[in-house]
Amino acid sequence: MITLAISSLKGGVGKTTCAINLAFSCAKRGWKTLLVDADPQGSVGLSLSPSAQAYIGLYEILTAGVPFEQAALKTKIETLKIVMAGKIPSNEISKWCASLSDGTRLAPFFKIANDAGYDLVILDTPSGLHGPTEGILRSCSHVLVPQQCEPLALRSLMLTVDFLNQLQTENEDACSLVGVVLTMADRDVEDTQKIVEEIKRVLPPELVCGAMLPRDPAVIHASMKGMPLGLIRGGAPPAIALVFDQLAAEIETKLGLVAPEQSDEYVSLVV
Ligand SMILES: Nc1ncnc2c1ncn2[C@@H]1O[C@H](COP(=O)(O)OP(=O)(O)OP(=O)(O)O)[C@@H](O)[C@H]1O
Numbered sequence: 001m002i003t004l005a006i007s008s009l010k011g012g013v014g015k016t017t018c019a020i021n022l023a024f025s026c027a028k029r030g031w032k033t034l035l036v037d038a039d040p041q042g043s044v045g046l047s048l049s050p051s052a053q054a055y056i057g058l059y060e061i062l063t064a065g066v067p068f069e070q071a072a073l074k075t076k077i078e079t080l081k082i083v084m085a086g087k088i089p090s091n092e093i094s095k096w097c098a099s100l101s102d103g104t105r106l107a108p109f110f111k112i113a114n115d116a117g118y119d120l121v122i123l124d125t126p127s128g129l130h131g132p133t134e135g136i137l138r139s140c141s142h143v144l145v146p147q148q149c150e151p152l153a154l155r156s157l158m159l160t161v162d163f164l165n166q167l168q169t170e171n172e173d174a175c176s177l178v179g180v181v182l183t184m185a186d187r188d189v190e191d192t193q194k195i196v197e198e199i200k201r202v203l204p205p206e207l208v209c210g211a212m213l214p215r216d217p218a219v220i221h222a223s224m225k226g227m228p229l230g231l232i233r234g235g236a237p238p239a240i241a242l243v244f245d246q247l248a249a250e251i252e253t254k255l256g257l258v259a260p261e262q263s264d265e266y267v268s269l270v271v
C-alpha cells in the first residue's frame with residue numbers, strides 16, 4: 001500500500017485542492033483509494049461538506065478506538081472513501097498535533113487501511129515541514145509537493161528538497177519525493193513561465209510533474225459546492241479536472257502502481 005502525503009513548506013499553495021482531486025482521479029482509475037484529512041484544521045471536510053465538523057474521523061480512530069469502517073465515509077465512487085480529521089476539541093488540538101508529530105503515530109491506522117485492501121492512502125497535511133507534518137512525512141512512503149508558480153517558490157522548494165534528503169539520509173526507507181506539481185499557473189503570464197523554467201533548471205527533470213495545474217475559478221466554485229472538480233456538471237468538465245486526471249496517471253506510473261491486467265502494452269477493451 002502506498003501512503004502519499006501532500007505537503008509543502010508554504011501555506012495556501014493548493015495542497016487540500018490537490019489531495020481531494022487527485023484522490024478522486026486515482027479512485028476513478030480503479031485504485032482503492034483512501035483520502036485522509038490529516039490537517040487538524042479539517043480543510044478536506046470544509047471543502048467537501050457544510051456539516052464536516054460533525055463527522056468523526058482520524059482523531060476518533062486513533063484516540064478513542066472508533067472502528068475504521070465506522071469513521072471511513074462512503075463516496076459516490078465505490079473505490080474512494082474519506083476519513084475526515086474528526087471532532088477535535090479546541091483544548092485538545094495542541095496535544096493532538098504533538099502526538100501526530102511522533103513519526104509512529106499513524107502506523108496502526110495504516111495497518112488497518114492495508115488490511116482493508118487499500119492500494120493508496122492520500123493524506124492532506126498542514127503546511128510547514130515541522131510538527132504534525134514532519135511526523136506524517138516520517139510515516140508515509142511518498143510525498144507529492146504542490147508548488148505555486150511565484151517568486152518565493154524556489155526558496156521554499158529547495159528547503160523542502162533539502163529536508164526530504166535529510167530524512168532519507170537518516171533512514172533510506174524514509175518518505176520519497178514523487179514529484180513537485182506546479183499549481184495556480186497562469187500560462188499567459190511571462191513571469192510564471194520564467195519561474196517554471198527556473199524550477200525545471202534546478203530540479204532533476206523527473207521530479208517536475210508534466211501536469212501543471214492552471215489557476216482556474218472552477219476550483220473555488222467546486223469548493224463552494226463541496227465537490228471534486230470532476231463532478232461539476234453542465235457542459236464540458238473544467239480543464240483543470242482533466243489535468244488532475246493527467247496528474248493521477250503520471251503519479252500512478254511514478255509510484256509503480258500497475259494492475260496485473262494492465263502490465264501488457266496492449267489492453268483490450270473487450271473482456
Ligand atoms: N488551481 C487553482 N486555481 C484557483 N484557485 C485555487 C487553485 N488551487 C487552489 N486554489 C484556491 O487557493 C486557496 C488555497 O488552496 P488550498 O486550500 O488547496 O491550499 P492549501 O495549501 O491546502 O492551504 P493551507 O496551507 O492553508 O492548508 C483556496 O481558496 C483554493 O480554492
Ligand SMILES: [Mg+2]
Nearest residue numbers: 015016039043
Ligand atoms: Mg490545506
